[in-house]
Amino acid sequence: MTLNQWRIQRLSNRNFLIVLSILVGILGGLAAAALKGLTHSIAAFLQDEVQWEYKYYLYLFFPLIGILLSVVYVRRFIKSKQMAHGMTPIMYAISRRSSRIEPHNMYSQIITSALTIGFGGSAGLEAPIANSGSAIGANIGRVFGLNYREITLLLACGAAAGIAGAFNSPVAGMIFAIEILLPEFSIPAFIPLLMSAATASVISRLIYSEPLFHLLTDDWNLDALFFYVLLAALIGLFSIYFSKLSAAVNSWFAGITNPYRKVWLSGLSLGLLIFLFPALYGEGYLAIQQILNGSYHALLDNSIFSGYSQYGYLIVLYALITVIAKSFASLITLNSGGNGGIFGPTLVMGGLLGFAFAYGLNLTGLVSLDIANFVVAGMAAALSGIMHAPLTAIFLIAEITGGYMLMVPLMIVTSIAYLINRSVMKHSIYTKALAEKGDLLTHEDKDRTVLSMMKLRYVLEKNFTILHPHERPMDRRYDIIHTKRNIFPVVDDQGKLLGIIYSERLFEILLGESNERDKTVADLVQKPADTVLVDANMEVVMNKMNREDIWILPVVDKSGIYMGFVSKSAVFNKYRALLMRQADYLG
The missing domain is CATH 3.10.580.10 (CBS-domain)
Incomplete structure (x- = not known):
């Protein structure tokens, strides 16, 4: 008697799905821990083991090497010579491929994204780990001969596990799967998603327990409400700019047919940007943590502008220019053959905008805003506007920063940023390409x-x-x-x-x-x-x-x-x- 026959006789489908969701959570948590550990080990080796006097020059070539290794891996070991990047392919698999995801994504996403981001590619780890987790869930479901509904649920469990493991945020992982991947939420999907996300978070924390951010905040000031609204409006406008820039950069790179020409062009461009703005290296979370710690001048440290760190307005200007540079750096990384996600860069850009906004106003002497709170609010607003995922933004930021006391400001800024972006951009950065091709699964028009x-x-x-x-x-x-x-x-x-x-x-x-x-x-x-x-x-x-x-x-x-x-x-x-x-x- 096969395992599948035994489980059919002994377990109901609903209970079996819960068992499988826990298994997906375990594997997703292990994958997330492996990806974080491998990426940060590569980055630590390059940053700590290389002699300091040569580091500026090597920064010019590290991103090039990482993207080149990623492209070579795909062309050498992936039969199709192509590999899906970002969240869009997961959504396409649900709507057009009966939730089929190639098995190699379970490990290829980890390898290529670790090479890309570990060597300095300006992207995030969340999309690769969501792809890896989705592949784990979908292929486990296929092994056991489950139907489309059940495979799709396990796919979403895998994505939730990946996000939960990557950020140690089980609630955000579950909400992400519901808000982004599942076209309509149904109550029976709640328990498997919750189990998978919680399991992955536990496994990831046991293996790789380093938190993403540390934030100490008591509460938020009601007098600052107007400024939260103003920040949300500004970031909503920025999210429109970024969405349009993404489409333009994607179109420009699509015109370059030679993959190695893309590598050289993007690698050298990234190296130059990182040389000027070291905060662009990798995910960029370190710069945000330094700001949360109150080390505002650290943004200029290790850059050629470090001698000007005592000038507050220059720090604000440098932060704003870094945001623009980050938007280009992340899109160049993702469109040139490197593997990563836009999730992480979005958090960094939003955090820097929140910092520049609050710190700049404080320098006028007219107000005294809690800069850390505005950094956190900026991250949530950017994520909500660019991704069209306000609930994910609220709970993710609250979990990874511990800023639960900021729940009301987070609700305000995410709503405003989302509405402003949605008023111009009907689709999010994930769904725009699918919608243009008619491949977007939506329940607004069931026919x-x-x-x-x-x-x-x-x-x-x-x-x-x-x-x-x-x-x-x-x-x-x-x-x-x-x-x-x-x-x-x-x-x-x-x-x-x-x-x-x-x-x-x-x-x-x-x-x-x-x-x-x-x-x-x-x-x-x-x-x-x-x-x-x-x-x-x-x-x-x-x-x-x-x-x-x-x-x-x-x-x-x-x-x-x-x-x-x-x-x-x-x-x-x-x-x-x-x-x-x-x-x-x-x-």
Whole structure:
């Protein structure tokens, strides 16, 4: 008796999912600890073991080396020569790939992101570990033959475990999975997500217990409420800038086809930026912790501007320029072949903006703001605006800083920043690319959502009688009479579709009711109302059918080779099946 058969007999599906969610949590916590430990070990070796007098010069090359090693690993060991980066591929897997994630992501994400960020790539660890955790959950579910609903739940458990393990924040990990990955939350999903996130957090803390930030705060001052609102508005505007910059940088790098050219260009650019702004090295959390500790001048330490650290306004200016530099550095890292996430850079940019805002106002002597509180609020606002994830921002920042006393300011700044960004950017930085391709799973429009989940190849019908241009209807009399179809594709010797002929016209010829008896198929063929590419989005297919008011369309590839037909009846049958699967998933 196999393990799967034994569990079917002894355990209910719900209890088995809880067991698997704990297993996913354990593996996700181990993966998070391994990634943090490996990344920080590489960074510590490069920063502590290398002689100080040469460090500035080596900073120019460390990011280049890290990205190059990451690209070489992918091209050497990943069969597809490509590897998904960021949260977007996880969402795509849920909506378009039946929650399938390639198994190599369980370890490849750890290796490539540790190389990228450990060598100074300006990115975060959260997206790689979420990818790794999602791959763990999805593939465990597939091993046990679970259905789409259950695999998707375990995938989300893996992502929650990754975030919880990376930040030691189980509540934020669970909320992240609900807010970002699960299209609609259902109560049965709550317990597995909670168990997975909590387990991962415990495992990660046992192995790698170093907290992300230390914050000591008693409370927040009601008199500062106006300034929290003002900060949120400014960061909301910044989040719009960053979202648009992300699209522009991504488009620019997409035009560079040679992967090693991207490496050299980005590596040297990053090296120069880090040389000027050392806080850009790696995740950048150290600079935020130094500010929380009150060491504001440390932002300029180890830079060529360190001699000016006694000038407060220059510190503010340097912090603002560092934010702009960080936005470019993180996007360059992620678009050049390096592996990392935008989550971490978002926290750093928000924290620096909060610092510059509060410290700058304090220098005027008109107000006295708690700078640490505004740093924390800035991180939450940036995360909410850029990611469209206000709940994740609130609980993540509260957990990683211990700033639970700031819950009200966090709620205010996250809401305002989110609303400002959403008023201009309909989709978050994660979902924009999916939405533009029609691959975004959303429940605002259920028809479009179900159609986006449907793949044309699954409804492609091929059992049609193919006619060739040199043939006459009488030559194919038997095939024409005995077919169950009323439409015949006409295809040349190379397999290209020339047109179609309807059965009514052929039957008239075969019954002698037409004077076209001696005509060849080439003489009888007619152009179809339209054709469909085999990789077309199903929403496009249905729009074509509705526009032409027809029930069936021929399908071809990009070269015009005949592939089959797609009919409304096949689409509707698949649509009903997907609705049933979706209802099962949400139930």
